[in-house]
Amino acid sequence: GTRNTATRLLLRSPHGSPETYTQNVAGVPMTVLKTSIIFEKKWLAIQIDAAAACPSLEGSVSSTPNTISWFLPRHIDPLVSSGHFRLLEVHMGVDGQRLDPPAEMAARGYTLSVNDVYIVVEIPIGAVGGYFKSRVQDDHYYTYYAIEPMLEVLWTEETTHEDTRYKVLFPITTPLLVSNSQVIDNTVSNGRGCLKCCFGPPWAPDVALMNIAFPSEVLSVADCNVRGFNVLEHMSPNSSTKVFTLNVPFTDRVVLQMSEKGVTVYSLHLTFGLLVLPEFAPFSHTAYLETKLMDIVPPSVSGGCDHQSFYVLVKYGTLNFQTVVGKRMLTPVLAQQYGFVENGTHTSFAVPFTAPDVVVFEAVEGSSIRTRLEVVLRNPETNKIVKEFSMACSFYSTLTECFPNGTMTALAVKLESVPSLNPSQLTLRDPTCRPSYSDDSYAYFVFTGSSCGTTRKFLENMMLYENEISLPAELEMNRESKADEPEYELKVSCYYDINKTHAVAFHPRPRRSEPYAKNARGELQITMRLALDDSYSAFYTGDDYPIIKYLQQPLYFEVELMRSSNPEVSLELENCWATLDEDRTTQPRWNLLINGCVNPVDPSQVIFHPVLADARARYPSHFKRFEVNMFAFAEDKDNLSRQLFVHCDTVICDARNPLGGVCNGQCSNQENRIKGQRRAVSDGQTFTHVSSGPILVN
Known part of the structure; x- marks a missing residue:
């Protein structure tokens, strides 16, 4: 049929009309309709030639499981007869609506391309703009994807400069897709409470879950939710597909339980009843859920x-x-x-x-x-x-102690009923009497029967001393806001007998022998000092350390046996050495004296100074004085250490009973001096260590 307006002529024809024919255009079968319309008016006749061409699905569409590809010939002969033309515009749309700008196509995943032969449109299956539709055949579930893309094309013929506009709306459906129904068991093996599953292929939006059949009963979805099964429908983000989830409590009667060797097996047989709308085509799917859980045995x-x-x-x-x-x-x-x-x-x-x-x-x-x-x-x-x-x-627990001399002690503990109590704030009756010791849990008091507000009562045959431990009045008032906490108060009591007699006996016995001194080991005190100069009349004190000296500046050491008035004993130096640290056992060390002798490999050897008797040195044998030039340890080839400590092993010798070694005189053993090796000290000698330092290098 035809229809016209003042500016437009419209021609419509069914696809299968006798006037249509099929023409192969660039390998694409197209249904073609050509018409000639003549308008006559008086002496004027106008002939309008028009043509329409519609592509067929077969030959123009191909699909994969993921993509639909539509091929439209770039040059459609029935529409543009001239071989000299230019393709000016190509636009794509869906459902008759053009998609502009191109970003909208990209967001949907559509692609539009043009090559020498075809205009190619590619659409992902499941993309926005199309939809999935369900179909049931022999209780099997299938789906297909349908979409109606649109192309608008503008050509111009180079010779006549005439424009041809072409618009085609092309419904496309994919072949039936087999959708195998499946149930995913989401029950966690260590979970507690219910069997969980996700059911779907996923489904198209036109599928409805109607009921669930169990071995003993059939429940609608509403009945399942009332029963506490929690059946939910979940749509995909673009609303193209959906799945169903089901939670069934372990305790429900439809769940079978079997226990063996500390393991409980929960199982469930069920059948899902579904419909495809609006056709109301029914189909079903049977599933089996099972989970094994270790029996819970609490500690x-x-x-x-x-x-x-x-x-x-x-x-x-x-x-x-x-x-x-x-x-x-x-x-x-x-x-x-x-x-x-x-x-x-x-x-x-x-x-x-x-x-x-x-x-x-x-x-x-x-x-x-x-x-x-x-x-x-x-x-x-x-x-x-x-x-x-x-x-x-x-x-x-000994909370209170009473001593014979009248001293009293008391221990106050922080109780659960007074959580805000600070034990350090507790006092006796006299607020100035505070704890001798306290922490977060305790307060310990020491006082006498005549102090800190202690009262005294006379009872029959005894005397009672009393005091109490509490918070001072001003602090107690600040705690009144905590009405749920009681007032803290601890009574302290001591009882003393008034009349009590203790018998003491003393029996003298004649002395059978004269008193005598018994031989035994003792300990003598030895000290090591650093003198200001070689007169040894003034010495550095402990407050002077650390002492600063220049390299090669002499250090004057004195070692003295203290608190001894026996002129028969003498002090000898066994070994002396220097270290970086106060610990005399650390490394590195430099030997100054070895077995009483100067170190033969020391470039600046120790010099001994004689000790003469004077008011301070009454017994010269109790003193040893020696001189060492200040030196430093080399930490590496460029750096020297900043401090050193000097240590000595000393021996106390008895002139009446010499033990050999250094007791025979300073460096009396020439063999030891030559070898430069330390020897073991006899157990019979009194062996003591002394140290001095730190001495810093300037």
């Missing part, structure tokens, strides 16, 4: 007390856990302190009743403290409590 905790500790025994179960004792995690260091023992099935440890941040003081009961220990086992992954255990015991 157990037990315990007891003795006179000073809590004893805890933990029996393992099937759950992993971390142990929290009081407020502290049971770390390896803390476990070692508590004597942690483990045997594969149990652990045990002992916690002292005074352990800080672990135990809680509940109350003071006479001469004992009621103390509570709390043990919590936590899941390390979820931090949830697996087991809680608490026990309380009364432990004897």
Whole structure:
């Protein structure tokens, strides 16, 4: 049929009309319709030739599992008869709507390209603009993807300069895609609570889940949700597909349970009933879910007390856990302190009743403290409590001591009922009498019966001294805002007998022999000093160290045997050496004296100075004086050390009983001097070490 307006002529024709024919254009079969329309008016006749060409699916469309490709000839002969033309414009759209700008095509994944023969359109299967449709055949589920792309083309003929516009809307459907229904079991093997599954191929949007059949009953989706099965539908981000999820509690009667050797098997047979809309085509899918879970055996905790500790025994179960004792995690260091023992099935440890941040003081009961220990086992992954255990015991403790001289001591402990209490703020009745020692848990007081506000009462045959420990009045007023905390007050009492007699006996006995001194080992004091000069009349004191000296500046050392008035003993130097550190055993070291002799390889050898008797040196044999030139250790070829320490081994010799070695005189053993080697010191000698330093290099 035809239709015209003042500016437009419209021609319509069915595809299969007798006037149409098929023409192969660049390998693409096209249905062609050509018409000639003549308009006559008086002496004027106008003939309009028009042509239309529609491509066929066969030959112009190819598809893969992921992409649809549409090929439209670049030169359509029935429309543009001239071989000399130019392609001016190509636009793409969907459902009759042009897609502009190109970014919109890119966002959908469409591509449009032109080569010498074809205009090529590529569309991803599942892209926006198309849709999936379901079909059921013999209870099998299939889908296909449908989309209606559009192309608008503008040609111009170079000879006649006439433009030809071409617009084609081309519905495309893919072949049927086989969609194998599957159920993914999402039940976590160590999970608790329910069987979980995800059901789908995924489905097209036109699929509806109607019911679920179990071996004993059939439930609609609404009935499943009321029953607590939690059936949900999940659409894809672009709303092109969807899946269903199902959670069924282990405890529901449709779930089968079987236990054997500590493992419980949960299984479920079910059939999903589905419809394809709007055709209401039914189909179904049968599934089987199964999961195996280790039976949960929680750990157990037990315990007891003795006179000073809590004893805890933990029996393992099937759950992993971390142990929290009081407020502290049971770390390896803390476990070692508590004597942690483990045997594969149990652990045990002992916690002292005074352990800080672990135990809680509940109350003071006479001469004992009621103390509570709390043990919590936590899941390390979820931090949830697996087991809680608490026990309380009364432990004897000396809270108050009364001494015969009237001194009294008292120990105040912080109780659970007063969590904001600061023990260091507690005082006796006299607010100036504060604790002798305190920490976060205790306050310890020392006072007398006549101080700190202590009162005295006379009772029958005894005297009572009393005091009390509490917060000062001004601090107690500040705590009134904490109405839930009681006032802290601890009574301190001491009882003394008024009349008590102790018998003391003394029996003299005649002396059977004269008193005598017994031979035994003792210890003599030896000191080492650094003199200001070689007169040895003035010395550096401890406050002068570290002492600063120039390289090669003489150092004058004096070693003295102190507190001895025996002229028969003498002080000898066995070995002297220098080190970088105060520790005399460290390396490097430089020997100054070896077995009483100067070091033969020392370029600046030790010089001994004689000691003459004077008011200070009454016994010259008790002194040794020597001179060393200041030197430094070389840390490397460019750096010298900044300090050194000098050490000596000394020997006390008895002139009446010489033991040989250095007791025969300084460097009396020539063999040792030549070899320059230290020798072992006899056990019979009194051997003492002295040191001086640090001495800094300027």
